[in-house]
Amino acid sequence: MMKSSLWQGPAAGTAGVLVMTLGEKAEQRLTGRPDSLAPARTLERLTGMPERPGSQPVLVNLAMHVGQGTVLGVLRSVMSHVGLRGAGPSAKFAVVRLTSDQILENATGVGAPPSTWPRRELVVDLLHKTVYAFVTGAVADALAARSGPGPGQRHAAMRPGRHADVGPLPEGG
Secondary structure (H helix, E strand, C coil): CHHHHHHHHHHHHHHHHHHHHHHHHHHHHHHCCCCCCHHHHHHHHHHCCCCCCCCCCHHHHHHHHHHHHHHHHHHHHHHHHHCCCCHHHHHHHHHHHHHHHHHHHHHCCCCCCHHHCCHHHHHHHHHHHHHHHHHHHHHHHHHHHCCCCCHHHHHHHHCCCCCCCCCCCCCCC
16 A cells, blocks of 8 residues: 555646646636746755745746645555545645645745735635645545555445444454
8 A cells, every 4th residue: 555655646646736737827828927936935945955036947946846746646645545535535635735835835934824815816826736636636546446445445334434333444454
């Protein structure tokens, strides 16, 4: 399960980043919104790279954008392998993706808490990260399903719902 997640997760995360990026580019063409420099500035500060105010560090931006989405795909793959599949877990994963951005951007001083953002900017960010989470989840779920149900799904099959009288699966079950 975990070994599979180490290759399936990056594949799922990369698919999510690709679809999110295509959606962002389409939205930017329609709205005229410029590229965000926050991913590049965050990576520059995390790695100690020199910052170049006023420049458009496209490759650094892309590296952070793709790198973060790819790495987080591992977590979504683990979720899928243990049996957390479908829309509900993908919605929860959207929160993880947003939280990851906010921790890194706020810790480096690049970003500000979303509660201080203009409403339109917040909605756009939420939309794009949700697209990422659901695409990543769909790919992770499909790849994990090839291994059959996860432990959580097997446990639920014993008696649907959460019941005190249904103990854990036997070791290795």
